[in-house]
Amino acid sequence: MMTKKILNQIRRARNLYNRYITYYKYKEVLGKNLTLKNKFKGKRCFIIGSGPSIKDQDLLKLAGEETFVCNTFWRHPQYYKINPKNYAGLDPGPPQLKSNFFKEELAKKEKDLTSLPTRFFFHLDGFCDYFKSVNAFQRNNVYYLHMGGFLKENLNFNIEIDKTIPHVKNVIIGCITIAVYMGFEEIYLLGCEHGFLASPRQFEEEHFFPGTAYTTSVNEKEREHYAMTIKSYEEQIDQVKILFKNYRLLKAKLAKEKPQVKIYNATPNSFLDVFPFVKFEDIKF
Numbered sequence: 116m117m118t119k120k121i122l123n124q125i126r127r128a129r130n131l132y133n134r135y136i137t138y139y140k141y142k143e144v145l146g147k148n149l150t151l152k153n154k155f156k157g158k159r160c161f162i163i164g165s166g167p168s169i170k171d172q173d174l175l176k177l178a179g180e181e182t183f184v185c186n187t188f189w190r191h192p193q194y195y196k197i198n199p200k201n202y203a204g205l206d207p208g209p210p211q212l213k214s215n216f217f218k219e220e221l222a223k224k225e226k227d228l229t230s231l232p233t234r235f236f237f238h239l240d241g242f243c244d245y246f247k248s249v250n251a252f253q254r255n256n257v258y259y260l261h262m263g264g265f266l267k268e269n270l271n272f273n274i275e276i277d278k279t280i281p282h283v284k285n286v287i288i289g290c291i292t293i294a295v296y297m298g299f300e301e302i303y304l305l306g307c308e309h310g311f312l313a314s315p316r317q318f319e320e321e322h323f324f325p326g327t328a329y330t331t332s333v334n335e336k337e338r339e340h341y342a343m344t345i346k347s348y349e350e351q352i353d354q355v356k357i358l359f360k361n362y363r364l365l366k367a368k369l370a371k372e373k374p375q376v377k378i379y380n381a382t383p384n385s386f387l388d389v390f391p392f393v394k395f396e397d398i399k400f
Contacts, residue, residue, distance in 0.1 A: 137261060144243060148260075152297070155181060155299050156300070159181070160181040160294050161305060162185075163182060166321065167322060168306060175196055181299070183199070184199040184203070185205075187220075187322075188202070195230075202228065202234070204221055204242070218245050222245075222249050236258050239259040239260060261278075261280070287307055300377065301377055302376065303393070304378065304379065307380060307382045307385055308385050312355055313386070383395075
């Protein structure tokens with residue numbers, strides 16, 4: 116027992132050391148995020164997840180709004196008409212997932228994605244150096260997030276993205292953190308069903324695009340990438356519990372430090388009950 120405790124302490128010390136080394140190495144990169152701080156103070160924004168419900172919502176209403184889209188949203192047939200103002204490529208969590216598929220696909224699509232004046236947000240670890248090595252996403256509207264540690268019950272964690280923030284359990288939490296930093300005070304969530312436990316097969320009917328990347332993709336790298344994230348149902352229960360806990364802790368942190376921020380879930384039939392529900396059709400445009 117003592118040996119295990121000592122090993123855990125050594126592991127935590129090593130992780131903390133590596134976190135500080137990375138932060139100071141890229142301090143200038145993170146400092147760039149300061150240009151976004153409170154840039155949209157008091158404004159509203161929409162965070163669009165990849166849930167199937169957005170197929171039935173008129174997202175073209177959001178073309179003139181400040182929007183955040185996530186991960187593989189490039190698949191959406193109305194991507195260019197929606198004209199997303201912010202694009203967060205923050206899944207799958209910490210970059211320890213040993214797959215380059217996601218960042219390779221982003222690099223391939225850079226020319227198309229950057230044809231719009233969209234801001235991009237990526238993991239600092241793994242993405243910053245990779246994009247530099249392939250000369251991708253080197254424009255001024257690209258920002259990076261450095262993550263380390265976790266959200267804590269005592270709310271002693273940082274949510275200012277010019278410094279190290281906790282690892283986000285999913286991209287939506289990352290988008291909320293970014294949006295609050297940018298000063299948005301009225302935030303609507305779309306495409307956030309979070310029905311991960313409603314199906315015995317993960318990724319089954321969980322996105323707005325047909326089929327699943329894991330079962331239908333002809334791209335072998337893509338199938339391998341998503342296969343790495345497949346977990347048993349028991350493991351999935353644990354992960355979803357942590358995810359919802361993270362939402363709760365972030366909400367509590369905001370209530371304590373930024374009570375003016377209001378977050379609403381405009382996703383129909385959503386399991387994400389941490390935030391009050393509203394109907395998309397009731398929002399005034």
